[in-house]
Amino acid sequence: DPYADDPIRHPALKVNSQRPFNAEPPPELLTENYITPNPIFFTRNHLPVPNLDPDTYRLHVVGNPGSKSLSLSLDDLYKFPKHEITVTLQCAGNRRSEMTQVKEVKGLEWRTGAISTARWAGARLCDVLAQAGHKLCETEAHVCFEGLDSDPTGTTYGASIPLARAMDPEAEVLLAYEMNGQPLPRDHGFPVRVVVPGVVGARNVKWLGRVSVEPEESYSHWQRRDYKGFSPSVDWDTVDFDSAPSIQELPVQSAITEPQDGETVQSGEVTIKGYAWSGGGRAVIRVDVSLDGGLTWQAAELDGEEQRPRKAWAWRLWQLQAVVPAGQKELNIVCKAVDDSYNVQPDTVAPIWNLRGVLSNAWHRVHVHVAS
Ligand code: MTE
Numbered sequence: 001d002p003y004a005d006d007p008i009r010h011p012a013l014k015v016n017s018q019r020p021f022n023a024e025p026p027p028e029l030l031t032e033n034y035i036t037p038n039p040i041f042f043t044r045n046h047l048p049v050p051n052l053d054p055d056t057y058r059l060h061v062v063g064n065p066g067s068k069s070l071s072l073s074l075d076d077l078y079k080f081p082k083h084e085i086t087v088t089l090q091c092a093g094n095r096r097s098e099m100t101q102v103k104e105v106k107g108l109e110w111r112t113g114a115i116s117t118a119r120w121a122g123a124r125l126c127d128v129l130a131q132a133g134h135k136l137c138e139t140e141a142h143v144c145f146e147g148l149d150s151d152p153t154g155t156t157y158g159a160s161i162p163l164a165r166a167m168d169p170e171a172e173v174l175l176a177y178e179m180n181g182q183p184l185p186r187d188h189g190f191p192v193r194v195v196v197p198g199v200v201g202a203r204n205v206k207w208l209g210r211v212s213v214e215p216e217e218s219y220s221h222w223q224r225r226d227y228k229g230f231s232p233s234v235d236w237d238t239v240d241f242d243s244a245p246s247i248q249e250l251p252v253q254s255a256i257t258e259p260q261d262g263e264t265v266q267s268g269e270v271t272i273k274g275y276a277w278s279g280g281g282r283a284v285i286r287v288d289v290s291l292d293g294g295l296t297w298q299a300a301e302l303d304g305e306e307q308r309p310r311k312a313w314a315w316r317l318w319q320l321q322a323v324v325p326a327g328q329k330e331l332n333i334v335c336k337a338v339d340d341s342y343n344v345q346p347d348t349v350a351p352i353w354n355l356r357g358v359l360s361n362a363w364h365r366v367h368v369h370v371a372s
C-alpha cells in the first residue's frame, strides 16, 4: 500500500477520498477563524505523501544557458530574506458538488470547504531565481515546479506559472517552509512548497523538488490535461485540452457557512456567516446577502484583515445579523461577492457548468426552515 506511510489526520475533516487523501473542514469550523488552524486546513493530494528527510533535502534549481544550477538545502533557503504573508488557497474544484447537481462531472465532490487561509513564510522565488542568474526576458517563459510525490510509474506532480509572475517581487511568490509559524505539516508539503498568491491551488506545488525556467508551460498532466475551463456544451468526446488556457488567477468567490442547508433557524433574528475571496490579488469590496432567493439584498459586514490593493491574497470573512420577516416559514438565503474590478458571481450554475466541474462560483444558496 503506497499510502501506508501517510500522516494521521484530524478527525473533524470531511473526507472526500482516503487514498489519495482529500478532505475539507466542515463549514462551521472553516469560518470560526480568519487563519485556518493547520490540522483542519483542506488537503488536496493526488498521490501518496512523501516522507522527506529535512537533513538531506535539496531543492534543485535547474540552470539553462543564461543561468546557473543551484542545489539548496533547507539551511541555504533560510539564508534568503524571510518573507511572511497571509494567503488563501482554493482548489479549482471547490463547490464542485453544486455542479454535479446540474449534470454529472468528473472529480471529487468538494462542497464549500476546498479553501483555507494561512500565514506562509519562506524565501521569495524571485530572490532564489535572481541568485541563479535569471532575469526577466522579453520572450515568454514559464517556471516549472516538480513535486517529490510520485505514482508507481515514477510520474511526479508538476505545474507551472509564467516567469513574469515568478520574477515580480510584488507578486510575492514564495518557496514556503513555514505555515502558521510551524514547519509545513507533511500533508501541506513538508519541507518546502510553492505558494503563488491569488492563483489556483494546483500551481502551489508541495514537496518541491525541482524548479526550472522553460520556454513552454509544464508538460505535467495537471497543467495540460486538467485544471482548464470549457463551455457547458463540451463533453469528453469533444474536449480539446490544448484549446483552453491553464487556470491561473481564480474568479471571485463566496459561500455561506452558517446556517447550513436544511437547518432550522429560530424566528426573530438569524446570523448568517461565510467567506469571500477573489483571485489575482483583487480585494472583496462587498458581499450581498438575500433572505428571499435574490429579490432583496443587504450588505454583510466584512471581518478579518484589511486587504492591500492589488495584493489582497487572503479572504474576508463576513457576517450579517438579519431580521427574519414575521410569518416566514422558510428562507432562501443567497450570497454573492463583488471584487475591486467589479467582477461579480454568476447567479446560477448551469451556464458555467463544465465537464471537470472547476470554477464553480455561482451565487451560493442555502434553504432553511424557520422554527414556529
Ligand atoms: N503539489 C503536489 N506535489 N502534489 C499534489 O497533489 N495538489 C495541488 C497543490 N499542490 C498537489 C500539489 C492542488 S490541486 C491543490 S488544490 C493544492 O496543492 C492543495 O494544497 P493543500 O493540500 O495544502 O490544501
Ligand code: MO
Binding pocket: 044, 090, 091, 092, 093, 201, 202
Ligand atoms: Mo486543486
